[in-house]
Amino acid sequence: MVEGALWRRWVFFYIPLTLFVFVLLFPFYWMLITTFRPDGELYQPWNSPRYQPFWTANPTLEHIKYLFEETLFSKWLWNTMFIAAISTMISLFCGVLGGYALSRLNFPFAGSLGTGIFITYLVPQTLLFIPLAEIIRNFKLGDSPWALILTYPTFLIPFCTWLMMGYFKAVPRELEECARIDGASRLQAMLYIIIPVAIPGILSAGIFAFTLSWNEFIYALVFLSSSEQKTVPVGVTSELIRGDVFFWGPLMAGALLGSIPVAMVYSFFVEHYVSGLTGSVKG
Amino acid sequence: MAQVVIRNLNKKFDEVHAVKDVNLNINDKEFIVFVGPSGCGKTTTLRMVAGLESITSGDILINDTVVNELPPMDRDIAMVFQNYALYPHMSVYDNMAFGLKMRKFDKAEIGKRVQEAADILDIGQLLKRKPRQLSGGQRQRVALGRAIVRHPQVFLFDEPLSNLDAKLRVQMRVELKKLHNRLGTTAIYVTHDQVEAMTLGDRVVVMKDGLVQQVGAPLELYNQPANRFVAGFIGSPAMNFAPVAMAERDGAIWLEGPEFRIKPPEPVASRLRGHAGKEVVLGIRPEDLRLANGADSADLAFEATVEVTEQLGSEILLDLKAGPGQMVAALEPTAPAKVGDRLRLAINPNRLHVFDARSEAAI
Numbered sequence: 001m002v003e004g005a006l007w008r009r010w011v012f013f014y015i016p017l018t019l020f021v022f023v024l025l026f027p028f029y030w031m032l033i034t035t036f037r038p039d040g041e042l043y044q045p046w047n048s049p050r051y052q053p054f055w056t057a058n059p060t061l062e063h064i065k066y067l068f069e070e071t072l073f074s075k076w077l078w079n080t081m082f083i084a085a086i087s088t089m090i091s092l093f094c095g096v097l098g099g100y101a102l103s104r105l106n107f108p109f110a111g112s113l114g115t116g117i118f119i120t121y122l123v124p125q126t127l128l129f130i131p132l133a134e135i136i137r138n139f140k141l142g143d144s145p146w147a148l149i150l151t152y153p154t155f156l157i158p159f160c161t162w163l164m165m166g167y168f169k170a171v172p173r174e175l176e177e178c179a180r181i182d183g184a185s186r187l188q189a190m191l192y193i194i195i196p197v198a199i200p201g202i203l204s205a206g207i208f209a210f211t212l213s214w215n216e217f218i219y220a221l222v223f224l225s226s227s228e229q230k231t232v233p234v235g236v237t238s239e240l241i242r243g244d245v246f247f248w249g250p251l252m253a254g255a256l257l258g259s260i261p262v263a264m265v266y267s268f269f270v271e272h273y274v275s276g277l278t279g280s281v282k283g
Numbered sequence: 284m285a286q287v288v289i290r291n292l293n294k295k296f297d298e299v300h301a302v303k304d305v306n307l308n309i310n311d312k313e314f315i316v317f318v319g320p321s322g323c324g325k326t327t328t329l330r331m332v333a334g335l336e337s338i339t340s341g342d343i344l345i346n347d348t349v350v351n352e353l354p355p356m357d358r359d360i361a362m363v364f365q366n367y368a369l370y371p372h373m374s375v376y377d378n379m380a381f382g383l384k385m386r387k388f389d390k391a392e393i394g395k396r397v398q399e400a401a402d403i404l405d406i407g408q409l410l411k412r413k414p415r416q417l418s419g420g421q422r423q424r425v426a427l428g429r430a431i432v433r434h435p436q437v438f439l440f441d442e443p444l445s446n447l448d449a450k451l452r453v454q455m456r457v458e459l460k461k462l463h464n465r466l467g468t469t470a471i472y473v474t475h476d477q478v479e480a481m482t483l484g485d486r487v488v489v490m491k492d493g494l495v496q497q498v499g500a501p502l503e504l505y506n507q508p509a510n511r512f513v514a515g516f517i518g519s520p521a522m523n524f525a526p527v528a529m530a531e532r533d534g535a536i537w538l539e540g541p542e543f544r545i546k547p548p549e550p551v552a553s554r555l556r557g558h559a560g561k562e563v564v565l566g567i568r569p570e571d572l573r574l575a576n577g578a579d580s581a582d583l584a585f586e587a588t589v590e591v592t593e594q595l596g597s598e599i600l601l602d603l604k605a606g607p608g609q610m611v612a613a614l615e616p617t618a619p620a621k622v623g624d625r626l627r628l629a630i631n632p633n634r635l636h637v638f639d640a641r642s643e644a645a646i
Contacts, residue, residue, distance in 0.1 A: 120289075172368060175368050177335050177362075178364060180355045180359075180379070181334075182361075182381050182385055182429070182433070183386045185356065188385065196372045197371060212310070
């Protein structure tokens, strides 16, 4: 918060903040308004006398209807949800165990192993999908959800492991030592004490992993080919852009409906998620 | 009933030799305090007794059983940590019950023991709260409660009072003492605060650089420090030290500093006799100095200039310049002393300490 005179607060705080919020939210507004705008208004030239791009007088559910009736959108939604949920679970499980081990167990080369895992996260997906496509083909997983469920962890596990490693390091060591003196084995101390305390961290890792796999594009584009196997990002872009024709209404409706589940997950866990990022564990 | 025996205990962290050949027999029901500056190895020793740190060499025995390889859960000990280490996601009740649940006590017994401990510590009304809703002092009590419900063989305390404010610390110190008198469980207590060590310990172990400097009852450490370090560490304000030369003239021993010359009486003199010519350090506690009057022999008095006065009400501390050295004297609060005064101070002849300048051992 900026201190001082009223004009200072306006100039240095409220006005920049308003601009920032406007810039951030405008694309979403555009998406929303396009979803409900009839085609007749959408494809009007800008110099038409009745051109009004920021508002519509005749909202319609036409595009949403099109999405569900003429495309496999509901199937894509389900695919995305299923793939994101399973790969997030796999990655969280491995990430929590890996992060715990790297931050708490003193084994040889723990440090370099941690760095190694981080480096794998830095390898770009645009490079990795080529060898991965080979592997997917060898295992005959192409065009099935498992192609994505098993490849998403290649970037989700390093991500979760690193996030959890940092979080576990912030949990006071004494908590665990105390539990072990109290009669818990290492595993029990982890299950009853460390993991419950690390819930905010686990939730934020989970939300991030879920969002990353929800939005993932290139693997989904490469490994899936039939229409009924596609995820939302790939389905919407491949089926609603035909040649150089953009079906703006259904496209935006698809984007809007596709972002609602993620928004819901975020808002549901937002408190935990923030405290996970700021790492507030008090002993 | 628990004796703890520490035998030739060593701990090395890579290059650092943190604990060196510690030997100690801790009797049943004894309250032992490890005290020393930070990094002296006291906490490492405690953690080795707890089983949280591996032992490089030597043995730790609890009731004649070597526990070197036993995991912490099997040693039947309870530990209170400096930051309390309360489980933040559990209520006070669950915090205290956790150790009993892990040990598969039945529900009724757990309830009974937690209630008992809560009554002793007067935290019965807090049982449903979470640790973050408690004040520092209350958290400390819960941490103690968690230790006592277990009825362990040995209590381990790792600087449990250092996160409390000064007033609460004094209050909890008294409560800890009462608690020990009531339960009689063998306790090992680590602190860097010599006042806590003196007030709580049946015996005090002074450590420095991984070595035990002296083990003894609090007054023994105060009256007969084994070396210059112990002398300086125990007692507040700290003992004054003055390097002096020792001379033997006409059969009498003289300790001579740049600005003063004193003749130590028996039995100090006879102890010094064999050391004539050596460099020695004279140690005088601030409370063993007083204003000299005419009756004081010139052999045990010296002059000094007052630089700072600190009136504490119960006494007055004078920071003095005596020759090239600094001294502190603790006098009656009514002593007439102002900054800049030149005073004549007399030394209590029975309470002189002399240390070898090189080995720092007491002579």
